[in-house]
Amino acid sequence: MSLPTSLLKSLATAVGRDNLLTRAADCWPYGGDNSRLHAPPQAVVxxxxxxxxxxxxxxxxxxxxxxxxxGRGTGTTGATVPDQGGVVLTLERMDRILDMDPDNRLAVVQPGVTNQALQDAAGHHGFFWPPDPTSAAYCTIGGNLAYNSAGPRAVKYGTPRDNTLGLTAITGSGHLLRTGVHTTKGVVGYDLTRLLIGSEGTLGIITEAIVKLTPLPEAKRTLQAVYTSMTAAAQAVSRIMAQPVVPCALEFMDGRAIDMIRHYSQAALPEDAGGLLMIEVDGPEAGLDAAAQRVAAAAAGEGCLEVALARTQAEVKALWATRKALSPALRTIAPKKINEDVVVPVSKMPVLISGLEKLGSSHGITIVSFGHAGNGNIHVNLLVDPDDTEQMKAADACLKGVFDLVLGLRGSISGEHGIGLVKRPFVAQELGQPALALMHDLRRCFDPDGILNPGKGLPPLPDRAT
Amino acid sequence: MSLPTSLLKSLATAVGRDNLLTRAADCWPYGGDNSRLHAPPQAVVxxxxxxxxxxxxxxxxxxxxxxxxxGRGTGTTGATVPDQGGVVLTLERMDRILDMDPDNRLAVVQPGVTNQALQDAAGHHGFFWPPDPTSAAYCTIGGNLAYNSAGPRAVKYGTPRDNTLGLTAITGSGHLLRTGVHTTKGVVGYDLTRLLIGSEGTLGIITEAIVKLTPLPEAKRTLQAVYTSMTAAAQAVSRIMAQPVVPCALEFMDGRAIDMIRHYSQAALPEDAGGLLMIEVDGPEAGLDAAAQRVAAAAAGEGCLEVALARTQAEVKALWATRKALSPALRTIAPKKINEDVVVPVSKMPVLISGLEKLGSSHGITIVSFGHAGNGNIHVNLLVDPDDTEQMKAADACLKGVFDLVLGLRGSISGEHGIGLVKRPFVAQELGQPALALMHDLRRCFDPDGILNPGKGLPPLPDRAT
Known part of the structure; x- marks a missing residue:
């Protein structure tokens, strides 16, 4: 399949010949993301x-x-894979911070600005943007908005939807849309800003974002709590979130995850560690020790082996190195991992964690779980060999069990990775028919011909009346 | 105009004959809200x-x-006035808290629960729901969601959009819709929750809300700062919001407002007070004095007459009594007030305030301004006599000037009161044609026959292609 010459000419005129790739070899790198799915586009703009x-x-x-x-292709769901061919529009060169306005606690950025670049620029003025996915060094603000990707700090500071004031976007009908406000209140018209956030490029292409900045906390305390079992650790999460001090990070790791990164860790982890929590508390220096102690007291309890407070900057770094080693370690340990990011109400964490354990053993699948426990957002990794058809079949059944478990606990099948291609088959089960049909209708309002990222996010309606 | 007998029969069957009013005298009280607009419905359900x-x-x-x-009819924009006749559906008897779940920091409520009832119930568990409009004692959660109404605490804790996880609603097409999640993260499908919030009952009728609860702060400090002029006070607002401690309330009052409530106030206010700020800081007791001092230091500066810290609970009450006396005082001082709640970026507050002063004197209209300065959200009150046609004409021109000023400062014409009937003529100027057209399209997806609160919120499209 090749694109019409007249389209290619128009595109070249629109962006300049140097900004259009059409040779297959040049287009190839723009056909994949971090899901390992791949389909080459016919052109890249x-x-x-x-x-x-x-x-x-x-x-x-x-x-x-x-x-x-x-953006930078760090997504994990195939949402930017052009599986129906066509044109990939890459926003990586739209990487300017158009306005840094600390007096109004906002910045206006282009979508190709990396999360890290925004943090650096805001940091100069004593501010930060709360969303911080693990891929912050590479991923773009546009991508963070597309998936509503948050990261550990969301437990205290919220997701992109909570930290974005307005957007400029081009809808699928080609209209330029300005949504939202430059202020922290506003109720004129419908909230199109948050409708666009999390829509994976299926409603419009975000070309500018007004992001809300938060003052950098004066100080931070980092704690590590180790438990005999992952269920004991999950119970501690519930206890921590039921007391008033809200941590700015509350990360969970199961026993297998601990074993995997044991040799990366510079902190000595007990041999019998079956679960681990990384906890951070931030705020003004005065009162922070008391807050950390309150959290530590909630972390202690049945099955707790130790609660350690990092005393130096080096110790803090060592603790986080442990957590950050996890994703790369997982990439190498199995030929393939099926990576889910389910989310449940925090009080259901122990049920989720013990349920995952049962599902893994009954289907014969190794599951490694870790993630943003303070939000009940757990990254569930099924380690599989794609060449082993029996195992892949078992993994499918296991995955179905995971989603049934999560939805039964009033959870959601994705906290921050989004749907893309890989999770589409499970979306209808969560949303139900009326909501799904309505979302299809809304999509047509933005994109009447369905040209924007077709086939992503929403599954087709099974039996739509004709 | 009377309703078809078959409709009345169906309604009686649906809700029971005792829950249907049709006599004009019975229906009358359900025709108005706090805007003083009134139009009687033909039936009340x-x-x-x-x-x-x-x-x-x-x-x-x-x-x-x-x-x-x-809900309870405390809105100020005529959004619940049935000016096209028809049926008013009152939700005041849907006043049950269906689930109070402190472990997951959420509650599930019916729309007729008053804001105060939710605060009381959550308070028992050490939590609160941040939105707190001045009418909190009477207004309902459903109304708070319909207008995205926030109140003073929004400066630190956000608006209903930031504090609601999910909704149950009946769309205008009669479908039951469940939106959102029971968790603090989630990105499956489009964000219908926030689309419904602020839509003034034009997309769907909210029948249940999952609201996010926040732990009650351990302690609070209340400050009052008095300035020689309202501009000096506005400049202090900018200074306060540019430093890292975020107040949980930052309320502004101009000189006329001070004079109006002087006799209500138990605190001695300097004779030459031209502007006043009420400031609250909350958090853990440890460190709170340091935070309050930091804010006090930012409040001091040019034109500051005094910064007083309330030392006793009685003093705190006295300070807030001053602020709360304002709205009732305003209702009695002039035959009519045109009440706007514009919002501008906080750094533009001084320009807004001096601009309002100029507009008032050039049009010969008395303007009283006060409000939630930390969000740049100012309640602008034009005091007029509706029988004085010359003055009413001048007020119209003045109002146009206010909105031009606000939009020129990248502000919005409504922070939290909504549009209803009274602000519809000004909406297109803020939103622009493409956004407005899109919103009309979205509305049709929810409500294809346009039966839900017709004529509210969105103005008609001026020259829509046929």
């Missing part, structure tokens, strides 16, 4: 401003050609 | 559960009759 993006959308719409927006 | 509401919507839709949902 680099945009540098809103007006160019508007032109690109209008041309693709005129030709009925799929258009897939993309 | 009391619902007690989601299923009844679904039936009522379906019956009204089948007959093409307008349906206006309503």
């Amino acid at each position: 680099f945009a540098t401003c809103t007006e160019q993006i508007q032109a690109v959308v209008q041309h693709c719409r005129a030709h009925g050609v799929p258009l897939v927006p993309r | 009391f619902a007690t559960c989601t299923e009844q509401i679904q039936a009522v919507v379906q019956h009204c839709r089948a007959h093409g009759v307008p349906l206006v949902p309503r």
Whole structure:
């Protein structure tokens, strides 16, 4: 399949010949993300401003050609994989911070700014942007908004939806849309800002974002609590979240995860560690020790082997190195991991964790769990060999069991990774028919011809009345 | 105009004959809100559960009759006034807290629960729901959600959109919709929760809400700062919001407001007070004095006459009595007040305040301003006599000037009161044509026959292509 010459000419005119790739070898790298799925686009367009993006959308719409927006490709669900072919629009060169306005606690950024670049720029003024996915050094703000990706700090500071004031976007119909406000209150018209956030590029392409900045906390305390079992650790999460001090990070790791990263860790972990929590508390220096002690007291309890407070900056770094070694370690340990990021109400964490253990052993699948326990958001990793068809079948059944378990606990199948391609088959079970049908209707309002990232996010309606 | 007998029969069957009012005298009280606008409905329905509401919507839709949902009628924009006639659905009897779940920091409430009742119930468990409009004692959670109404605490804790996890609603098409999650993260499907919040009953009728609870702060400090002029006070607001301690309330009052409530106040206010700030800081007891001092230091500066810290609970009460006396005082001082709640970025507060002063004197209109300065959300009151046609004309021109000023400062014409009937003429200027057209499209997806609160919120499109 190749694109019409007239479309390619229009695209070249819109963005300049140097910003259009059409050779298969050049396009190849833009066909994949961190899900390991891959499908090459027929063309790749680099945009540098809103007006160019508007032109690109209008041309693709005129030709009925799929258009897939993309940041740095760190997503894990295949949401930026152009599996229906077409044009990939990469936003990596839209990497300017257009306005840094500490007096109003906001910044205006282009979508290609990396999370880290925003943190650095805001940090100069004593502020930060709360969302901090593990991939913060590489991932873009546009991607964070597309999936509503948060990271550990969300337990205290919220997700992108809580930390974005307004957007500029080009809808699938080619209209330029300004949503939201430059203020922290506003109730004129419907909330299109949060409708766009988390929509995975299926409603519009975000070309600018007004993000809300938060003052950097004066100080922080880092704790590590080790438990005999993962269930004991999960019970401690419930206890911690039931007392008034809200940690700014509350990360969980199961026994297998601990074993995997044991040799990365510079902290000595007890041999019989079956579960671990990393806890951070931040705020003004005065009163912080008392807050940390309160959290430590909640962390202690049945099955707790030790609660350690990092006393030096080096100790803090060592504790976080343990946590951050996990994702890369997982990538190498098994030929493939099926990576889910389910979320349940925190009081249900112990039931989830023991349920996962049972599911793993009954299906013969190794499961490694860790993640943002303070939000009840657990990254569940099924380690599998794709060449072992029996095992893959068991993994499918196990995964279905995981989602049934999560939805039965009034949870959600994705906390922050999104749906993309890989989770689409399970979406209808969570949303139900009326909500799903309504979302399809809303999508058509934004994108009447369905050119924006087609086939992502929402599954088709099973038996829509014709 | 009277309603079809078959509709009345169906409504009586749906909710029971005792829960249906049709006599004009009985319906009268349900025709107004706090805007002083009034139009009587032909029928009033009391619902007690989601299923009844679904039936009522379906019956009204089948007959093409307008349906206006309503809480306690404390709104100020005429959003619940049935100016096109039809049925008013009052939710005041849906006043049950269905689930109080402190372990997961959430509550599930019916829309008729008053804000105060929720605060009381949550308070027993050491939690609160941050939105706290001045009318908290009477207004309902459903109303708070309909207008995204926040109050003073929003400066630190956010608005209903930041403090609601999920909703149950009946759309205008009569479908039962469950949106959102029971968790603090979730990115499956589009964010319908926040789309419904602030939509003034034009998309769906909220029948249940999962609200997010926040731990009560351990302690609080209350400060009052008095300035020679309102501009000096506005400049202090900018200084306070540019330093890291976020107050949990930062309220502003201009000189006229001070004069009006002088005799209510138990605190001695300097004779030459031209502007006043009420400031609260909350958090753990340890470190709170240091935080209050930091805020006090930012409050001091040019034009500051005094910064006083309330030392006793009685002093705190006295300070707040001053603030709370304002709205009732305003109601009696002039035959009519045109009450706006504009919002601007906080750094623009001094420009807004001096601009309002100029507009008032050039149009010969007395303006009294006060409000939630930490969000840049100022309640602007134009005092007028509706019988004085010359003055009313001048007020119209003045109001136009206020909105031009606010939008020129990248502000919004409503922070938390909403649009209803009274602000509809100004909405298009803020939103722009593409956003407004899209919102009309979205509304049709929820409510294809336009029966839900018709004519509210969105103005018609001026020159929509046919």
